[in-house]
Amino acid sequence: MNLTADLTGQHVLVTGSAAAARRAVRRYRSAGATVHTLTSPAGFTPGLLDGVALAAAVDDGDAGWAVLPVACRRHRVLLVREKAAAPGGQVTLVGGGPGTEELLTARALEALREADVVFYDRLAPHRNLDRLAPGAELVDVGKRPGHHPVGQARIEQLMIESARAGHNVVRLKGGDPFVFGRGGEEAASCARAGIPVTVVSGVTSAIAVPAAAGIPVTHREVSHLFTVVSGHQPLTSEEHEHLAGLGGTIVVLMGVGTLPQLAAGLRRAGMRADMPVAVVERGYSDSQRTTVSDLSGIVTAAAAARCKSPAVLVIGEVVRQAGSCRAQAAQLAGLAGRLEAV
Known part of the structure; x- marks a missing residue:
């Protein structure tokens, strides 16, 4: 059970070894409490509970803390039990999904709760970190188009330095860390430095953002494959020809800036001019917007709509399914309502 409490001005006693209790100490201080710590049961006396509103017993494996519950009952002090903090000196790469915290996985939420330091990106769900x-200490290392205040090498250095200082480090990234997220580079950098690293996969925007617009990346009798492409740099002629010849659905991440080159290259490679294209901006946000045209007209349509990053491009016949999928969902919702009424 997770509770949020305002403990401003209250005195809280946190018991347990310093390493095990470090997360609890920071958490209660962030809630406004004046925190007192006791690292060994040998130093406990009932008088330490005078004026204390709450005692937090961190399970550090020492059986000597059995005296604490009895003393709390006698002094009428609320006692809560806490898990020991995860060992420090490690890094967890966490995929945060397409930007809404509702799509964080259970494992991602657990990693964040245990974090001492969080280095987060611009497109990660950071609003309520x-x-x-x-x-936890929250450090913004996000990059923006044409503006990288903290370079990739420096990000990796900060992660390693923080882990070496004994912290449990979370690197929170948008989408999945191994889908154009440079997570592989960061994991390799930690490994070279001898830092234990764990990867928590996230919901990739390559699938989730089209879905938010009602576009399935595969659909029976329409598309049985999809290809995910980075649009950060223009593709080569050979890559255009390969994509045009594959068929199926093409999903392009970070592709608004290179859309003119992509559309022209696919046309030169033989893709039909009337192939449907969608630009889904700011997926899952309150300002989500979809611009739809065909391959011959998408550049003009995107310019007229002033499409900007972050956005996901979807190229393929599945774009035509967006309306029907939304209609089917509405029909199913209406059917469910009628069944409930019966």
Whole structure:
């Protein structure tokens, strides 16, 4: 059970070894409490509970803490039990999904709760990190188009330095860390430095953002394959020909800036001019927007709509399914309502 409490001005006693209790100490301080710590049961006396509103017993494996519950009952002090903090000196690469915290996995939420330091990206779900990672140090290392205040090498260095200082480090990234997220580079950098690293997969925007617009990347009798492409740099003629010849659905991440080259290259490679194309901007946000045209007209349509990053491009016949999928969902919702009424 997770509770949010305002403990401003309250005194809280946190018991347990310093390493095991470090997360609890930061969390209670972030809630406004004046925190007192006791690292060994040998130093406990009932008088330590005078004026204390809450005692937090961190399970550090020491049986000597059995005296604490009895003393709390006698002093009428609320006692809560806490898990020991995860060992420090490690890095967890966490995929945050397409930007909404509702799509964070259970494992991602657990990693954030246990974090001492969180290095987060611009497209990661960071709006409520103070709640998701209570008491952790939050460091914005996000890059924006044409503006990289913290370079990739420096990000990796910061992660390693923080882990070497004994911290449980979370690197929170948008989407999945291994889908154009440079997670492989960061994992390799940690491994070379001798830092244990764990990867928590995330919901990739390559599938989730089209779905948010009602576009399935595969659909029976329409598309039985999809290809995910980075649009960060223009593709080569050979790559255009390969994509045009594959068939199926093409999903392009970070492709608004190179859309003119992509559309022209696919046309030169033989893709039909009337192939449907969608630009889905800011997926899952309150300002999500979809611009639809065909391959011959998408550049003009995107310019007229002033499409900007972050956006996902979807090229293929599945774009035509967006309306029917939404209609089917509405019909199913209406059917469910009628069945409930019966």
